[in-house]
Amino acid sequence: MGFVSWLSQVGSVTKLSLETIVERKGASAAAVFGIAGVVAVFVAVLSVAEGFRRVMTASGDPSAAIVMRAGSDTEMMSILYGTGVRVIDDAPGIARSASGPLACRELFVVINLPRRSSGMDANVPLRGLGANAFEVHDRVRIVEGRRFTPGCNEVIVGVGASHEFAGLDLGAELKVGRNRWRVVGIFTAGGGLPESEIWTDAVVLQAAYHRGNSFQTVRVKLASPDSFDAFRDALLADPRLTVKAIRLQDYYAEQSRTVQNLITGLGTLVAALMGIGASFGALNTMYSAVATRTREIATLRALGFGSAPIVISILAESLVLASLGGLAGAAVAYGIFDGFRAATLNWQSFSQVAFAFDVTPALLAQGGGCAILIGVIGGLFPALRAARIPVATALRET
Amino acid sequence: MNGAAPAPADDLLVRVEDVEKAFHRGEEVIHVLRDLHLTIPRGEFLALMGPSGSGKSTLLNLLGGLDRPTRGRVIVDGRRIDRLSDRQLAAWRARHVGLVFQFYNLLPVLTAERNVELPLLLAPLTRVQRRRHVAAALGIVGLSHRARHYPRQLSGGEQQRVGIARALVTDPSLLLCDEPTGDLDRRSGDGILDLLQALNREHGKTIVMVTHDPHASARATRVVHLDKGRLGTEAPP
Ligand SMILES: Nc1ncnc2c1ncn2[C@@H]1O[C@H](COP(=O)(O)OP(=O)(O)O)[C@@H](O)[C@H]1O
Ligand SMILES: [Mg+2]
Numbered sequence: 001m002g003f004v005s006w007l008s009q010v011g012s013v014t015k016l017s018l019e020t021i022v023e024r025k026g027a028s029a030a031a032v033f034g035i036a037g038v039v040a041v042f043v044a045v046l047s048v049a050e051g052f053r054r055v056m057t058a059s060g061d062p063s064a065a066i067v068m069r070a071g072s073d074t075e076m077m078s079i080l081y082g083t084g085v086r087v088i089d090d091a092p093g094i095a096r097s098a099s100g101p102l103a104c105r106e107l108f109v110v111i112n113l114p115r116r117s118s119g120m121d122a123n124v125p126l127r128g129l130g131a132n133a134f135e136v137h138d139r140v141r142i143v144e145g146r147r148f149t150p151g152c153n154e155v156i157v158g159v160g161a162s163h164e165f166a167g168l169d170l171g172a173e174l175k176v177g178r179n180r181w182r183v184v185g186i187f188t189a190g191g192g193l194p195e196s197e198i199w200t201d202a203v204v205l206q207a208a209y210h211r212g213n214s215f216q217t218v219r220v221k222l223a224s225p226d227s228f229d230a231f232r233d234a235l236l237a238d239p240r241l242t243v244k245a246i247r248l249q250d251y252y253a254e255q256s257r258t259v260q261n262l263i264t265g266l267g268t269l270v271a272a273l274m275g276i277g278a279s280f281g282a283l284n285t286m287y288s289a290v291a292t293r294t295r296e297i298a299t300l301r302a303l304g305f306g307s308a309p310i311v312i313s314i315l316a317e318s319l320v321l322a323s324l325g326g327l328a329g330a331a332v333a334y335g336i337f338d339g340f341r342a343a344t345l346n347w348q349s350f351s352q353v354a355f356a357f358d359v360t361p362a363l364l365a366q367g368g369g370c371a372i373l374i375g376v377i378g379g380l381f382p383a384l385r386a387a388r389i390p391v392a393t394a395l396r397e398t
Numbered sequence: 399m400n401g402a403a404p405a406p407a408d409d410l411l412v413r414v415e416d417v418e419k420a421f422h423r424g425e426e427v428i429h430v431l432r433d434l435h436l437t438i439p440r441g442e443f444l445a446l447m448g449p450s451g452s453g454k455s456t457l458l459n460l461l462g463g464l465d466r467p468t469r470g471r472v473i474v475d476g477r478r479i480d481r482l483s484d485r486q487l488a489a490w491r492a493r494h495v496g497l498v499f500q501f502y503n504l505l506p507v508l509t510a511e512r513n514v515e516l517p518l519l520l521a522p523l524t525r526v527q528r529r530r531h532v533a534a535a536l537g538i539v540g541l542s543h544r545a546r547h548y549p550r551q552l553s554g555g556e557q558q559r560v561g562i563a564r565a566l567v568t569d570p571s572l573l574l575c576d577e578p579t580g581d582l583d584r585r586s587g588d589g590i591l592d593l594l595q596a597l598n599r600e601h602g603k604t605i606v607m608v609t610h611d612p613h614a615s616a617r618a619t620r621v622v623h624l625d626k627g628r629l630g631t632e633a634p635p
Pocket of ligand 2: 454455456576
């Protein structure tokens with residue numbers, strides 16, 4: 001048999017397979033729905049991890065930076081003394097306003113407060129902020145009450161913390177150890193991290209916790225995102241300082257790496273498990289769709305159709321069904337989780353970021369690939385089996 | 399002329415010589431056919447009878463190139479088919495034999511005419527040519543008015559007629575029918591037998607029909623019995 005006639009055989013038997021997809025509505029629909037389900041689950045689960053990664057790298061003001069003692073990885077471990085801190089104020093690249101350089105000296109302690117829901121104690125950061133705090137943290141807005149007065153035992157509370165922890169209502173008095181603080185304001189921070197903190201004046205906090213004239217970090221607002229290199233280099237070059245400067249974005253990325261890996265890992269694991277489960281379901285429908293055709297395949301072979309053209313035709317049919325399923329699943333995943341994506345854009349907060357779904361084209365492509373894989377496996381193996389056994393045996397079995 | 403001269407070689411459509419067929423089932427070897435000789439002249443309507451499991455289908459498969467003998471020669475229309483590869487056999491079947499099955503083996507998703515068209519997809523024909531052949535085959539079996547029906551919309555007898563039309567459509571010299579009336583009631587079965595007889599008499603088709611129904615074998619021009627892997631002949635009725 002010549003190659004051309006072989007090709008034409010492949011063509012005609014493939015055409016036959018594709019034309020009869022509609023005739024086999026039951027089996028075809030089952031395969032399409034099965035695969036659509038797998039792809040939707042796969043894309044949805046991975047989009048959680050993807051959403052987290054995406055917003056982590058995109059979030060954070062690119063012109064904000066944080067200065068810590070060299071060698072410290074977290075704010076908590078850092079310590080900066082008053083003399084050095086003053087040098088930082090003069091570094092190049094820092095934005096300035098009428099009230100001076102936009103560099104805010106900060107320290108913080110962790111206090112224990114009972115949760116409103118469970119009554120169990122949990123850690124809450126109590127942060128002391130120096131001059132220009134509200135210019136540096138330019139997304140902070142007082143929504144109830146007023147700012148704290150420097151030098152007084154007054155605090156303002158982020159909305160998140162206020163909701164979460166007992167005793168953080170406006171006007172309430174907060175007792176921590178021997179100290180008493182009055183809640184004079186509630187603030188928002190565009191959904192950001194400060195919303196789960198308690199803020200007060202740095203000098204008051206230093207006194208209350210015997211911190212002398214030391215701070216932990218200096219948070220600066222740069223003149224522009226491009227100013228960072230000059231700023232960092234100047235600090236590194238200054239012999240009076242042993243500090244490091246990190247862009248806020250990078251700091252957050254660093255801090256959230258563990259969380260991110262966890263989510264990505266868990267997400268992938270969950271996606272893999274659900275995907276495997278769902279794949280078996282889809283594979284099974286696909287498999288039985290082909291298996292019920294063993295008799296048809298045997299008949300075609302008896303009539304003189306070659307095994308290879310039959311396998312190719314069934315593979316083509318499986319791929320068409322899988323593609324339809326893949327498209328449907330991708331459309332479902334995109335359609336449903338599009339809303340979640342809008343929410344991420346609106347709030348850009350870490351807590352919400354963690355649950356934000358981001359259905360990216362890459363994920364859709366991966367979902368499509370997964371559909372194709374199921375199509376190939378679900379179609380190829382039963383078809384190969386049906387085409388490999390001797391014709392006489394195949395005819396007897398049906 | 400003294401005595402019956404043996405038929406000239408080219409009047410023999412089928413020659414089965416010294417054939418043995420064994421199947422392996424695990425360790426066990428099942429000898430289904432042994433020392434089997436059979437010649438079928440052109441134009442014969444041969445009924446192949448025998449108890450269930452005696453190897454009738456196995457022999458028919460050897461004649462139709464669906465299987466190969468363990469030993470011996472199978473020559474159909476001057477061609478040795480017992481040593482062809484699977485691929486060569488498939489191509490050979492498509493051109494030279496028409497197969498009719500007990501359970502029709504129609505593709506349920508195709509209409510009668512498209513079922514009949516199937517073997518023609520393997521031939522170098524245009525769509526118009528195929529249509530003409532299909533119409534002719536459906537005409538011969540008397541089912542022109544059912545061309546657009548699906549198998550599920552046809553009676554058993556009608557489905558078997560479609561099966562026969564599909565076997566006929568490539569105009570093969572040899573028709574092999576494995577219990578073609580085995581799944582039909584007497585009336586539909588008679589219709590099928592009438593049709594096969596007409597194909598044999600009017601269209602000159604050589605037919606081998608497996609059956610265990612004496613009523614069916616009575617239509618044949620010759621009956622052979624297969625028992626324990628060997629053939630015994632019986633005079634024509
Ligand atoms: N492909 C096969 N593999 C194993 N055994 C087979 C195969 N085909 C036929 N047989 C065996 O050969 C014997 C004859 O079968 P068959 O030719 O179908 O008988 P019949 O058609 O006369 O009823 C049976 O015992 C059957 O089990
Ligand atoms: Mg049989």
